[in-house]
Amino acid sequence: MDRRRDMFGRKKKHIPERKNILITGASAGLGEGMARTWAAKGHNLALAARRLGNLETLKAELLAENPSIQVEVAELDVTDSEAVREVFTRFDDSLGGIDRFVLNAGLGKGASVGSGKSWANAQTAEVNVLGTLHQAEVAIELLRGSNRPGHLVFISSIASRRGMLGAETTYAATKAFVTSLAQGIHAEQSRRGSDIVVSTILPGYIDTDMTTQNQSPLKADFDKGVASLVAAIDREPAQAAVPSLPWTVVDPALRYLPEPVSRKML
Template structure:
């Protein structure tokens, strides 16, 4: 495998808010060209204006995308791939789009759990397929899966379906990584801990939660290292990840 290159052209899904929006800011600050997509294009337009004002030398392209429309995932990714050929081609895709609106199983809210599963897992599967189609054709690239620390174990209440989908995303990524060993296509899984974002803005502050800026800075630093997996921020989530694997389920349930 060749030496790790600098990824110049980065596609981020779910870029209109939260972690995706802040990742766009971090990569723009590093001078990277961005392909941003999300359902809310008005917010993407506002973000592009901000990014170009601060970083006028980069390219920022936008497209509307609801990742539950799997045909659209392929159309958008292929369109971005063609568009960025003049800049050297897409060389990193960050599978970030997701929902956190699950409800306790059996509580009459299958609709919310189904929407979460379709967005977080089926949508991620389509993004993996579309990204790796591009990377296999190019012979290189970096696929980044944004999972969650909740993927370490089964979680109770509103987190049950969400945690299951994020565990599924992590397993998809590991399977892709196994399939691509010995190639120039790298697959990384990022496990964010408690990072403040639009998804959890109503959650009360906890001793472990960090700001969006601090948390995403740690995420981007981990992504740039291109390791197989990373728990971020490293403190306290590296040791917490080890504990979550072995602690009795009643203890883990109280962490939710």
């Protein structure tokens, strides 16, 4: 079989090497897991988060295990647009160009709307909506300005497919924004014939500190979730739900089945 084509005879997608990867929200959870996985694969990393101490510890561990790579870290509040610009630009200079931006920073806190805890919902909205927008603005500018191919990855959520209940109401709404923003940028870059590839990744339930209260039988363990997440991003799809089983089946069901039926899947 022609190695340039798949088993169905379709031309295989050429994926450039993404040597230098920037990850926000990298101090814990899925961000940290992705950093460890890509470090083991020999990628240079630029890691940002609010908790600089966690990042410094992670950097030391990554370099001890993978001495041939470069790791840069920086404290970053993604709701500060100027800080995002400064940190992303500094990372871009330090690594000689970022090839893949993984916009992973986000909050999962929240409360039922009207319960008197509007501050928690406001913080979630600010980080997940404005923070993602600030990151996307700078990432696109840097990639366009360098005139090189690049990969822009939005970490959304399967929760973006349906309005959620209680503490997850605001979170799901913010992730719907992330999904819509990513799809719009993908369409624009495609229309331009740009070399910037845009991916929307929709994690389902994965066992992290953010999901400790979730008892869904569909929740994947952390290692499986991270492996699925990295594998999906490396394929550079326009969109992917992870882990693929069961979420590639559940995802369309959430969008098209009547609400009382789809609700039972969450």
